[in-house]
Amino acid sequence: MMDYTLGKGKYENWIVSETKFSPDTLGKCESIMYLGNGYMGLRSATEEPYLKEVRNLFVNGTFNKFGEGEVTELPNLADVTRIDIRIDGERFSLELGKTENYVRQLNLKNAELVRQFDWTSPKGKILRFRFRRFVSLENLHLIGMKMEIESVNKPVSISFDSGIDGRMTNSGSQHFLEGEKRIFDKQFLQLLQHTTESNVDVVINSAHQVTVNGKEIKNQRMHIDRRKIWLTFEAELNPGDKLEMEKITNVYTSIDRPFSEEGISFQQLRDVALQDLRDSLQIGYDGLFKKHVQTWEERVWNHYNLHIQSKDGFDLLSLRFAIYHLTAMAPAHDERMGIGAKALSGEGYKGHSFWDTEIFILPFFTYTNPKVARSLLTYRYLGLEGARKKAKENNYEGAMYPWEAAWPSDGEVTPVWGAVDIVTGKQTKIWSGFIEQHITADIAFAVYQYYQITGDQDFMNRYGYEMIFDTAKFWASRLEWDETHGRYHINDVIGPDEYKEHVNNNAFTNYMAHFNLQLAIKYYEKLQRENQSLLKQLNEKLHLEKAYPLWLERSEKLYLPQPNADLVIPQDDTYLQLKEIDLTKYKQSKKVGTLFLDYNLEQVNQMQVTKQADVLVMFYLLNQVEPFFNEEVKRANFHYYEPRTLHDSSLSLSTHAVLANDIGETELAYSLFRRAAEIDLGPFMHSSDHGIHAASIGGIWQAAVCGFAGLRLTGDQLSFHPRLPDHWEEMEFTIYWRGEPVLIKVTKSSLMIRTHNGKDIPLNVRGENMICHGELEIQL
Structure with missing residues (x-):
């Protein structure tokens, strides 16, 4: 059960809380309370294990392909959060005994996860638990954990196992080879991982400090097994005694800078990581957390001021x-x-x-943190390598951005097969990687928006112009001439409405392609006037003197669907002629995708039903370029498409x-x-x-x-x-x-x-x- 009213005083409207534990609904809080810093993300699974849990630790950019027939994905690194706790020799679980005063909270202001409760064992022993956790924004490699267990009414024996578990998978796919494991000074655990295909090395280190009533426990037992390394701690608690454990973990990879540069050995990476852990353990959880909180305050909450x-x-x-x-x-x-x-x-x-990034996420950074926005757009510039590869594979020119992107040079990584077809029982083919092509113009729009808002001429000179010109080259080669109407069409695509596959002249795609071509013309002529030296360099690389006349001619003749007599712009050539059905129960459903309990995608393709904003997002974006139809047309389209959008x-x-x-x-x-x-x-x-x-x-x-x-x-x-x-x-x-x-x-x-x-x-x-x-x- 979720509760958002528990924050009081300075934490009012800062606290996301779960107030009742359920082993059947673990995923929600694991996700929405996850901890991250852009370098890594740690899913907020509970310390003690449950059957339906999902433990994830990801480091950005470490993509790996499990095998032939699969696509690259972020691999699930070794788990460092699981703690196997035994009370009087019996496994601790909230599915056993009695739990009271349970609350799990994500403090948005401090970026800390806290879980606490009182638990009565099946033998009547009352224990008070408190768990804390953060992923540092001050030191991107650092994870801090703290556990407190207090005996309330009777003597109790406690033991627990904590370490690094490399037996994790991505839904069954193991992305890492068995790596070296080592315990330094009977305290510092180190497990190495190496991806099976992309050859990324990962170093994970952990160390513990365990005390009872402030006195350190040093009688831990050491264990190493296949893909796993851990310590066992034991303690006897009398009523009023408190056991505290601090666990500090860090994660480093061979793609981290500067370790990805030539001349830096893997041993140097290991040495730096281990020394960082030693230094961090000396500071301790509270000192590390204080730095983390200060960083959030300065870089985030004071900066955005919302x-x-x-x-x-x-x-x-x-x-x-x-x-x-x-x-x-x-x-x-x-x-x-x-x-x-x-x-x-x-x-x-x-x-x-x-x-998603360019249209829905990037505007936040473009308006409020341009440095981050520039980094995200530079990622797309680096992705020109994969985009050019995809265009060439599809017999087009220029840069055709992949629908799904991973490492910039990978190109298209969209899976080919998806969920079940309820009619045929077969897997549904995912066409997005083949024909959902508007993303190329979406990225061009994001470059335009960033430049207009920031005025970052250096970005344009280094990256932006090249991106605009090469994406325009793609569209010029993608257009198809329709002799009957004397105009260019864009046929056989998927627009933002993915419930309509293999359509012709999706309005969003056509208008955005036209925008992309017009923007290339504008910037080409701008460089002709203001920076002929740069234009010459880009011309030598992209052959712009041949592309420019094509942009002029084809953008002029590209078909742009116009409002009909009811002022509605047709989403594609056939949408307005499709049959209508009563969508009431689907629009009222709390779950998404319930339409596919009754129909398969082929049937949905023949109905006036839309998955998501399509024509409307076109209005929203292109109004930022120039006046795009009048208020009356916007209103007519909103009221036509909103009832048909699930x-x-x-x-x-x-x-x-x-x-x-x-x-x-x-x-x-x-x-x-x-x-x-x-x-x-x-x-x-x-x-x-x-x-x-x-x-x-x-x-x-x-x-x-x-x-x-x-x-x-x-x-x-x-x-x-x-x-x-x-x-x-x-x-x-x-x-x-x-x-x-x-x-x-x-x-x-x-x-x-x-x-x-x-x-x-x-x-x-x-x-x-x-x-x-x-x-x-x-x-x-």
């Missing part, structure tokens, strides 16, 4: 939850790495990056929330915002079993800031059209515009904008152009 006044504290908690997870998932330390669809919280989607993708609700607010339906927008927040935080206890919904979490921030606060990029300036919901009295946050921090405060009656150093910023507020001279306050 606050709202709402009638319901859940709204503020959900936005803090979003910022917590956006921080935990972002590999700010290394531009060779992206963000997985489940972040680092579970095995879902194998750690692969999708369009929101079976977690990406969908936030876009609908923003668009609902745009057309003045603020309370509907608020309802959609809440539903988006409740994808992970809601009461349904199996919604997050496979990991958090990273894109939805980015969408929560966009729904609030770009929706209710009305912040939007419009061409080359910021625009505001705030509409706070009835529940909210005030909203305040900081963004960065062209390198300068800008404080924004919205109330029901006013908008205040303040720059850090009094710099002038051109703005558009509710359609009126104006200049902010250091500070501007407008009555709404």
Whole structure:
């Protein structure tokens, strides 16, 4: 059972709590309470084991392919969190005895997991347990754990095993070879792992300090077995005695910088890792945690400065939850790495990056932490190698970005086969890796948005222009000439609505491809005027003098679906002619995908039903480039497609929330915002079993800031059209515009904008152009 009201005082609306233990619903809290720092993610499984648990420890970028016929995935590293506890020689479990005062909490402010309860053994012995855990933001390699056990009423014998368990798999696939194991000084455990295909070395070290009433226990027994190394501790407790264990672990890999550079040996990596552990153990849990908390305060909460006044504290908690997870998932330390669809919280989607990053997650960083945004876009630049490989394999030119991406040079890594077809009983073929191609234009849009907001000319010169030009080359080669109508089409694709496969002229895909081509033309002509030297370099690499005329001719003749008599833009060539069915029970279902309990994908392909925002996300994105149809057209499309959209993708609700607010339906927008927040935080206890919904979490921030606060990029300036919901009295946050921090405060009656150093910023507020001279306050 979840409870979000237990935070008091300075922790009000900072605490995510579970108040009742259930061995059948472990996945939700394992996921939504996971701990991470962008370098690694640790799923929050309990210390004592349970049948349905999933223990995951991932280090970003360590992708490995198990075998032929499978795709690369983030491997599940050795487990360091399991502790096998015995009370009077019998296995401890919350499935036995009696549990009272149970609570497990993630403190978003401190980024610490705490679990505590009183437990009465089957023999009537009462013990008080408290477990604490964090993954350090100050030292990216570090995991801290602390266990306290107090005897309440009777003498008790306690023993426990704790160490490093390399027998973990990814749903049965073992990604590591048996590695060397060693115990130094009877205290420092070291286990080495080596991936079977990608040749990544992993060093995991752990050390313990165990005391009873402050006096250290040193009679531990040492064990080494296959893929496992551990220590056994024993103690006798009388009533009032307290056993405390601190366990400090660190993780290093051979792809870490600087260890991935030539000339640095694996032995040097081991030495550095072990010395780091020795130093960390001297500091201890509390000292390491203090540094970690300070880092979160300085780098995260003080930096983003987001606050709202709402009638319901859940709204503020959900936005803090979003910022917590956006921080935990972002590999700010290394531009060779992206963000997985489940972040680092579970095995879902194998750690692969999708369009989720550019459209739903990246805007948060582009507006609020441009350094991280640049790193994530540089990952896509490095991915040009794989994108060019995919284009060539499909007989296209330029760069065709993979639908699912892992290590930048890997190219396409989307699995070919998926869930069962309820009609045929066969596995369903996953076509996204073959024909869901809009991601190429989505990445181009993200480059455009980043450049417009940050003004980062160095990024464009080094990476951005090349990305735009090569993706435009792909689209120019991808278009198909339709002689009958005298125009170019894009046939046989999947748009954002993945319930429609093999469609022609998906509106989102066509419009985004057109945007990509037009952007390439704009930047080519810009370089002609302003930087002919750079244009010459890019021309030599990409043969732009041949590409430019094609961009001009083909973008001019690319078919862009127009509104019909009812002002509705057809999602594709056939959507508006498909049969309609009553979707009520599917829209009301608490679970996603219930449509496929009654139909297979081939049948769904023939219905007017949409998985997620498709035409509507096109409105949201392209309005940031230039005025894109009028309010009447936007309203007509919202009211046509929203009833037909099941929101079976977690990406969908936030876009609908923003668009609902745009057309003045603020309370509907608020309802959609809440539903988006409740994808992970809601009461349904199996919604997050496979990991958090990273894109939805980015969408929560966009729904609030770009929706209710009305912040939007419009061409080359910021625009505001705030509409706070009835529940909210005030909203305040900081963004960065062209390198300068800008404080924004919205109330029901006013908008205040303040720059850090009094710099002038051109703005558009509710359609009126104006200049902010250091500070501007407008009555709404």
